[in-house]
Amino acid sequence: xxxxxxxxxxxxxxxxxxxxxxxxxxxxxxxxxxxxxxxxxxxxxxxxxxxxxxxxxxxxxxxxxxxxxxxxxxxxxxxxxxxxxxxxxxxxxxxxxxxxxxxxxxxxxxxxxxxxxxxxxxxxxxxxxxxxxxxxxxxxxxxxxxxxxxxxxxxxxxxxxxxxxxxxxxxxxxxxxxxxxxxxxxxxxxxxxxxxxxxxxxxxxxxxxxxxxxxxxxxxxxxxxxxxxxxxxxxxxxxxxxxxxxxxxxxxxxxxxxxxxxxxxxxxxxxxxxxxxxxxxxxxxxxxxxxxxxxxxxxxxxxxxxxxxxxxxxxxxxxxxxxxxxxxxxxxxxxxxxxxxxxxxxxxxxxxxxxxxxxxxxxxxxxxxxxxxxxxxxxxxxxxxxxxx
Amino acid sequence: xxxxxxxxxxxxxxxxxxxxxxxxxxxxxxxxxxxxxxxxxxxxxxxxxxxxxxxxxxxxxxxxxxxxxxxxxxxxxxxxxxxxxxxxxxxxxxxxxxxxxxxxxxxxxxxxxxxxxxxxxxxxxxxxxxxxxxxxxxxxxxxxxxxxxxxxxxxxxxxxxxxxxxxxxxxxxxxxxxxxxxxxxxxxxxxxxxxxxxxxxxxxxxxxxxxxxxxxxxxxxxxxxxxxxxxxxxxxxxxxxxxxxxxxxxxxxxxxxxxxxxxxxxxxx
Numbered sequence: 001x002x003x004x005x006x007x008x009x010x011x012x013x014x015x016x017x018x019x020x021x022x023x024x025x026x027x028x029x030x031x032x033x034x035x036x037x038x039x040x041x042x043x044x045x046x047x048x049x050x051x052x053x054x055x056x057x058x059x060x061x062x063x064x065x066x067x068x069x070x071x072x073x074x075x076x077x078x079x080x081x082x083x084x085x086x087x088x089x090x091x092x093x094x095x096x097x098x099x100x101x102x103x104x105x106x107x108x109x110x111x112x113x114x115x116x117x118x119x120x121x122x123x124x125x126x127x128x129x130x131x132x133x134x135x136x137x138x139x140x141x142x143x144x145x146x147x148x149x150x151x152x153x154x155x156x157x158x159x160x161x162x163x164x165x166x167x168x169x170x171x172x173x174x175x176x177x178x179x180x181x182x183x184x185x186x187x188x189x190x191x192x193x194x195x196x197x198x199x200x201x202x203x204x205x206x207x208x209x210x211x212x213x214x215x216x217x218x219x220x221x222x223x224x225x226x227x228x229x230x231x232x233x234x235x236x237x238x239x240x241x242x243x244x245x246x247x248x249x250x251x252x253x254x255x256x257x258x259x260x261x262x263x264x265x266x267x268x269x270x271x272x273x274x275x276x277x278x279x280x281x282x283x284x285x286x287x288x289x290x291x292x293x294x295x296x297x298x299x300x301x302x303x304x305x306x307x308x309x310x311x312x313x314x315x316x317x318x319x320x321x322x323x324x325x326x327x328x329x330x331x332x333x334x335x336x337x338x339x340x341x342x343x344x345x346x347x348x349x350x351x352x353x354x355x356x357x358x359x360x361x362x363x364x365x366x367x368x369x370x371x372x373x374x375x376x377x378x379x380x381x382x383x384x385x386x387x388x389x
Numbered sequence: 390x391x392x393x394x395x396x397x398x399x400x401x402x403x404x405x406x407x408x409x410x411x412x413x414x415x416x417x418x419x420x421x422x423x424x425x426x427x428x429x430x431x432x433x434x435x436x437x438x439x440x441x442x443x444x445x446x447x448x449x450x451x452x453x454x455x456x457x458x459x460x461x462x463x464x465x466x467x468x469x470x471x472x473x474x475x476x477x478x479x480x481x482x483x484x485x486x487x488x489x490x491x492x493x494x495x496x497x498x499x500x501x502x503x504x505x506x507x508x509x510x511x512x513x514x515x516x517x518x519x520x521x522x523x524x525x526x527x528x529x530x531x532x533x534x535x536x537x538x539x540x541x542x543x544x545x546x547x548x549x550x551x552x553x554x555x556x557x558x559x560x561x562x563x564x565x566x567x568x569x570x571x572x573x574x575x576x577x578x579x580x581x582x583x584x585x586x587x588x589x590x591x592x593x594x595x596x597x598x599x600x601x602x603x604x605x606x607x608x609x610x611x612x613x614x615x616x617x618x619x620x621x622x623x624x625x626x627x628x629x630x631x632x633x634x635x636x637x638x639x640x641x642x643x644x645x646x647x648x649x650x651x652x653x654x655x656x657x658x
Contacts, residue, residue, distance in 0.1 A: 032639070033632050061607055061633075066527030067534040069607045070583070073634035074416030074484075081638040082420060090534070 026124035032109070032117035034059035043124065048096035060122060065092040065100060076105075080120065084109045090127065090134075102131035155188040156181070158218050162192040162225060163381070170203060172267070174323075174357035174386040178365045182330070182376045187213040189379035190221045190258070191328045196229060201267035204232045207326040207383050208260035208281065208303075220254050224303075228262065238262040238277025239311035242303065246279065249304030257304040261297070261326045265318070265385070272387055274324065276314040279303040282332060285325040285350050286316070287360070289389075293350045295343065296324075323357055323386035325350055327364070330380035334368045341371050357386035392472040395450035396438035396465070402430035407502065408475040409433040412466070414484030414508070414634075415582045416570075418444025421483065424641035428649070436473065440486070441465055442574035451574055459485065459585050463492030470500050477502035479652065483637065484508050484608065485582040487617075492587065494596050501596040503655060505648055508634050509600060509617050510609040512586040519588070520612045528583045535576050591620035598624040599651040601644065605632040625651055 020027060026043030030036050036054045044051060047063075054063075061072050068091040079086045085108045092100040103124040110119045159181060167175045177193055190210030197203050206228045210221045224245060231244040241262060249258065259280040265272045276284060276297040283298025296316065301309035318324060327346070334341035346364070353363030361382045368380055392398060399419065402409075409429050411422040419437040426435050440462060442451035455461035466489060470478060478501050482490035487509030494501045513521045514528060570578070598621045602614030611628070618626035627647045631640030 059605075059632075065530060065534070066523055067530035067532075070523075070527075070531045071534055073606075073608045074414065077633055078417045078421055078635055078638055081635065082423075092534070 025126075026103070026122075028060060028122040028124070030060050030120045030122065032120060034061055034120070036060060037119070046095070046101055046126065047093060053096070060120075063093050065094055068092050076107075080107055080109050084111070090131070093124070102127045104130070158188045158215075162188075162218065162221050164194060167195050168197065168203075170197075172270070172388050173203075173272070174388060175205075175383070176357040176361040176386075177383040178361050178381070180330075180365055180369065180376055180380045182378050183374070188215065188218040189213050190217040190256075191330065191379040191381040192221050192225045193326070193381050193383045194225050194228065195383070196232075198233050198264075203265050204228070204262065205265070205326065205383060205385060206232075206260060206262045207328065207381055208258055208279075209328045209330075209379075209381070210258040211256050216254060217256060220249070220252065220256050220258065223248065223252065224258055224260065228260070232262075232264070236264070237313050238264055238275055239313045242277050242279045242300075242311045243309070246301075246303045246309060250307065252304070255304075257302045259329075260303060263324065263326070263385075268317070270320050270387070272318040274316050274318050276316065276324075277311055278314075279309075279311060282327065282329055285327075285347065287323040287325070287350055287354050287386075288319070289321040293325075293347045293354070295347075318385075318387045320387050321389035323354065323360060323384055325360055325364075325382065325384045327383075328379065328381045330376065330378035331364065331368050331382065333378060334372050334380070335377050336371055336373070341368055345371070357384035360384045360386075390447060390449065392438075392469045395441070395447050396469060397445040397447070398469070398473070399437040400434065401426070401437075402433050402435035404434060406433040407477055407479065408436055408473075409479040409481060410436040410438070410466075410470070410475070412438070412480065412482040412486035412490060413440065413443070414482075414486050415578060418446075420444070421635065422481075422637060425637045425645055425648075428645040433479070434475075436475065438469060440489075440578075442578060443570055448571070451571075453577060456581065457577065458581055459489055459492055459587065462486075462489045462581075463496060466490065466493035467496050470497065476500055479503045479505065481505040481507065481648065482509070484510070484634065485585075488585065488587050488590075491590050491594055494594055495590060498595050503652065504594065504596050504598040505601060505651065506598060506617060507601045507637060507644070508603060508606055508609040508614070510613045511588045511591055511617060511620075513583045513608075514586075516586075519616070520610065522608070522610045522613060523583070531583060532576060532579055535572070535579055588620070591617060592622065594621045594624075597655055599648070600624055600626045601636065601647055602626065602628050603631050603633060603636050604628060606634050608634040625654070627651070 021041035023040060023042055026046060027040040028036055029038040036058050039054050061069050064072055076086055076089050087106050089105045091105055092102055095101055104127045105122060105124050107120055107122040109117055112118050163179050167177055175195055181189060193207040195205050208224055210217050227245050227248045231241045235241045235244055261281040261284060262277045263274050265274045278298050278300045280300060280302035283295035285293050286296045287293045297314040300311050332342055332346055349364045349367045350360055353359040361384050364382050365380060369376060413419050413421045418439045422437060429435050439446040441456055480490045480501060487506035490504055494504060513523050514525050515521045600614055600618045602611055618624050629636050629643050631643055633639050636644045
């Protein structure tokens with residue numbers, strides 16, 4: 001097919017033919033059906049084809065890799081037909097020697113005055129470097145996703161080390177506990193709980209929350225949990241144990257604080273004598289047969305903030321059928337829009353599920369989750385002890 | 390959520406006319422049919438919809454498990470026909486939706502009056518002596534090239550297509566959704582489409598069928614169209630002069646003529 005070179009060397013000395021052929025991008029003109037009608041030197045030099053091999057005998061889609069053909073037919077061609085142009089389509093041109101040339105393609109569909117398609121004009125940019133860069137990006141994205149997965153697993157493992165793998169069996173007592181991490185959170189949280197014996201009929205239950213998240217918070221959480229274990233044996237009241245914990249936290253380089261609810265319970269016949277202490281923690285919930293659940297104890301100074309704070313001990317007797325519930329603020333501060341789960345829902349939930357310590361923990365964790373459509377905004381830890389009736 | 394919302398269903402044409410349902414192929418959405426549908430509005434109830442995960446279909450309607458195979462898409466079509474209570478349906482399916490239509494017809498043949506398969510392929514990968522047109526490696530290369538394209542597609546292309554202040558000639562509605570797909574969905578749909586093998590379903594089609602084949606189609610070559618025609622009992626076959634894979638865009642007149650002629654002959658029989 002003869003090529004009209006255009007007005008070479010026109011009055012202004014503009015050489016359109018040379019400008020076309022030596023342009024730093026490849027040019028193709030095709031019929032609306034894709035048959036190549038014109039091609040510039042740059043494209044021929046890149047691909048190693050002769051003009052004769054292309055013009056009048058090949059379609060644009062025939063120059064593409066098989067994957068590129070599929071993409072061309074399913075995306076490029078429909079877009080071109082409907083909106084009249086495509087931009088930045090990534091394709092591979094198969095060169096005369098079989099090698100692939102990665103290109104970015106822009107194309108316009110030219111129509112005549114009646115609206116019928118006349119020609120497709122295609123500009124191709126060598127995208128070898130860019131494609132390699134994109135592959136790097138894809139690889140980096142894959143690596144990032146794998147790293148995130150590893151971080152999640154690490155956080156989960158660390159988190160599990162902050163709560164006992166299983167709770168002890170205590171004659172005459174039901175002990176139930178559960179922990180749920182906040183949804184879509186890679187970081188390890190600061191909630192913890194522990195239940196351990198200090199003598200045959202004497203037990204400590206502790207539940208706390210270190211402010212913040214992440215590795216440092218987790219370290220401090222482990223420190224708090226193990227400090228309570230270490231000091232509880234020698235220091236007989238929760239207030240004394242909390243004071244000791246406060247000193248340890250003050251001495252730690254972290255300026256994070258924490259809250260802890262701690263109970264020491266000793267068997268007295270069928271009942272249990274309980275001393276309840278709190279370092280800045282929400283009050284516990286006491287359930288007694290025939291009465292609505294009530295809040296007991298709670299608050300007091302935060303741990304790890306001030307020197308020599310005063311902690312109070314709260315005494316009570318858990319008779320058969322009674323239960324005591326400790327929880328972190330992930331329960332009461334569970335949010336749905338502007339609405340909090342709050343203490344009223346907490347008390348109602350405990351009331352509904354009062355049949356056993358296990359029912360209380362299961363019911364509360366489930367209801368806090370449901371309240372937030374299954375997406376916990378914050379970690380939730382709950383422990384309940386019930387005296388068997 | 391009803392089918393109309395799930396699939397962005399658009400109804401037009403004669404309310405009491407015989408329903409004709411147009412199903413778009415892999416890649417774009419129902420706008421693919423815009424040059425063809427007007428010709429059927431006088432006589433038919435025209436039903437357009439977007440496949441799950443495509444165009445303006447409700448994103449919540451896409452279920453990675455259900456839509457990991459074409460059977461899930463076929464059940465979508467069945468649900469759509471049942472919810473709209475369409476009878477004696479003329480189902481026009483392009484490309485992968487030709488297969489989806491066949492699978493839907495297998496499930497509820499009583500609702501189908503005719504099948505029009507535009508550029509169908511029951512299997513894209515060669516399986517000698519069967520010719521699908523692609524090697525397995527080709528298909529995996531396509532899946533790879535999707536990653537490469539969507540890298541620019543999702544984050545760079547989309548704003549350009551949507552915020553077309555400097556291209557007022559392109560309707561907002563059209564360009565906002567056309568050919569835009571969530572890259573993950575596009576990859577999964579490509580896998581479900583191009584790795585499928587539904588050859589065994591062809592002989593079981595009991596609805597009068599027209600196979601519309603383009604004369605040069607790199608996705609569904611002529612051999613494939615002839616194979617589909619041979620395998621579907623009593624099917625009609627029309628080889629279009631149109632080239633490419635989208636005759637409804639590149640040669641709407643010829644496409645319309647082939648469909649209406651098939652429907653006319655059917656009535657006469």
